[in-house]
Amino acid sequence: MNLILSTLEQGLIYAVLAMGVYISYKILNIADMTVEGSFPLGGLVSAFLLTKGVNPILCLVITFLIGLLPGILSAILSIKLNINALLAGILTMTMLYSVNLRVNGKPNVAFTKANTIYDFSFTSNEYVDRIIILLIIVLLLKLVYDWFFKTKMGYMLTVTGDNKSLVKSLGENPNKFIIIGLGLANGMAALSGSLFAQSVKFADTQMGIGTMVISLASIIIGFTLFRNLNIKGTTRAIMGAIVYKIIGTIAIELGLNPNDLKMINSLIVIVFILYNNSYSDIRRKLKIRKEGKNA
Secondary structure: OHHHHHHHHHHHHHHHHHHHHHHHHHHOOOOOOOHHHHHHHHHHHHHHHHHOOOOHHHHHHHHHHHHHHHHHHHHHHHHHOOOOHHHHHHHHHHHHHHHHHHHHOOOEEEOOOOOOHHHOOOOOOHHHHHHHHHHHHHHHHHHHHHHHOOOHHHHHHHHHHHOHHHHHHOOOOHHHHHHHHHHHHHHHHHHHHHHHHHHHOEEEOOOOOOHHHHHHHHHHHHHHHOOOOOOOHHHHHHHHHHHHHHHHHHHHHOOOOHHHHHHHHHHHHHHHHHHHHHHHHHHHHHHHHHHHHHO
16 A cells, blocks of 8 residues: 555656646647756755755745746747757756756755655655645646636747747747746746655755656656546646556566666657557548548
């Protein structure tokens, strides 16, 4: 039971990351590598703040706000300097490595005696308490994001990913919404990093390696398995992250070497992309055949 709850805990933590990357990858169609630097930034900033006695809830707010900055920087590099969005993300991620080293003055830090967001108690089971706390956080974030996408700014952000020309015709600058979108995506990545670091009471500059693949796997799984359900994209990202962690746990329980987990992550993404491509091809052929019969 504790293994199941621990898996669910990790899935909910990465669900926050997946909701962030959902904005950059699914809405803006940008593979933003900045998140691999923003994730550890959130963890290391949390370590610094919590060891100074900052309230854990306030710590989450601060890490989210700080996480906005790398995303904004990456967007500005891409827009103002005409740098490819992927390359801009890699450059920002590389710069963040040096920034992360300076946050605590060392590459890793443990804060076992500091108070964390998980210290709130509802039941006699620590694992259940953690799940309740994370469910509250993830649900609040989902509700806020779903509300945001119903506002004019959220609508324009969505349209920017689909048709920049339409945004311009409406008298708006699409670059503004790209900056907002990448900022929010990395704010969520930093928040996820904070939740992860507080969970293990440890932060490291290397903890962001592979987070982009994890988030992409979560999104692809969510949008593949639940494609026929009438649910929002944020819900699919959350469910995908949980399913992804369950797959990883099952693989390890079946005897997979944990050192091979990152390779498995990439293979999961490849398999689901191939499935999506095959599914799309089949639907296209069926549509063409149907149109031919109707003609």
